[in-house]
Amino acid sequence: MRIADVKEDIDHELVSKAQIDSKIREIAAQVSEDYRGKNPLLVAVLKGAVNTLVEFSQAVSIPVQIDFMSLSSYGSGTVSSGQVTVRQDLSADVRGRHILIVEDIIDSGRTLAWLVDELKRRGAASVEVFALLSKPSRREVEVDVKYAGYEIPDEFVVGFGLDYDERYRNLDSIAVLKPSVYQGE
Numbered sequence: 001m002r003i004a005d006v007k008e009d010i011d012h013e014l015v016s017k018a019q020i021d022s023k024i025r026e027i028a029a030q031v032s033e034d035y036r037g038k039n040p041l042l043v044a045v046l047k048g049a050v051n052t053l054v055e056f057s058q059a060v061s062i063p064v065q066i067d068f069m070s071l072s073s074y075g076s077g078t079v080s081s082g083q084v085t086v087r088q089d090l091s092a093d094v095r096g097r098h099i100l101i102v103e104d105i106i107d108s109g110r111t112l113a114w115l116v117d118e119l120k121r122r123g124a125a126s127v128e129v130f131a132l133l134s135k136p137s138r139r140e141v142e143v144d145v146k147y148a149g150y151e152i153p154d155e156f157v158v159g160f161g162l163d164y165d166e167r168y169r170n171l172d173s174i175a176v177l178k179p180s181v182y183q184g185e
């Protein structure tokens, strides 16, 4: 789906499909170099990171394995405990593995900080992060993102996996929603 298909809901495009593709290719080339011979495990956080994982895993030039985790975080802004619950766990044993977490976007950083700690606690040999997008102005917890895509302003975005109320995940670029979409709900 393209912006033209939902243009009544979209304020403006923030990251085009071409920009997404070129950034993923650039990071994939770097990761291929850094992880050659290491058989890394790509861990994607459901559901938002799926689009990035699929494109990224095809763009790397080394063998990788993939796995998924579904997390729910409580206290976004209000309770702000950074408490995270695992809704669906990995199927892989991460002990001794080189893990690259694939994320759609880092906001407060709480989910990611928790996940990095958890995978280290489980005995991973290394844990690094690739996030396609980041909102630095929203950061509450320091997270070391080795492979960072685009920094964006503090605006709510959808597309390329990112949703608003489970909608717009299948948009092929990243866009800012019109406020009327939220006000209508």
Ligand code: IMP
Binding pocket: 048, 073, 103, 104, 105, 106, 107, 108, 109, 110, 111, 112, 155, 156, 157, 158, 162, 163, 164
């Ligand atoms: P954090 O723990 O606050 O960093 O939460 C990050 C998660 O919040 C992301 O993985 C997304 O699922 C969600 N999120 C944060 N900002 C946006 C946005 O602008 N659009 C859609 N989802 C977002």
Ligand code: MG
Binding pocket: 045, 046, 047, 048, 049, 103, 104, 105
């Ligand atoms: Mg996410």
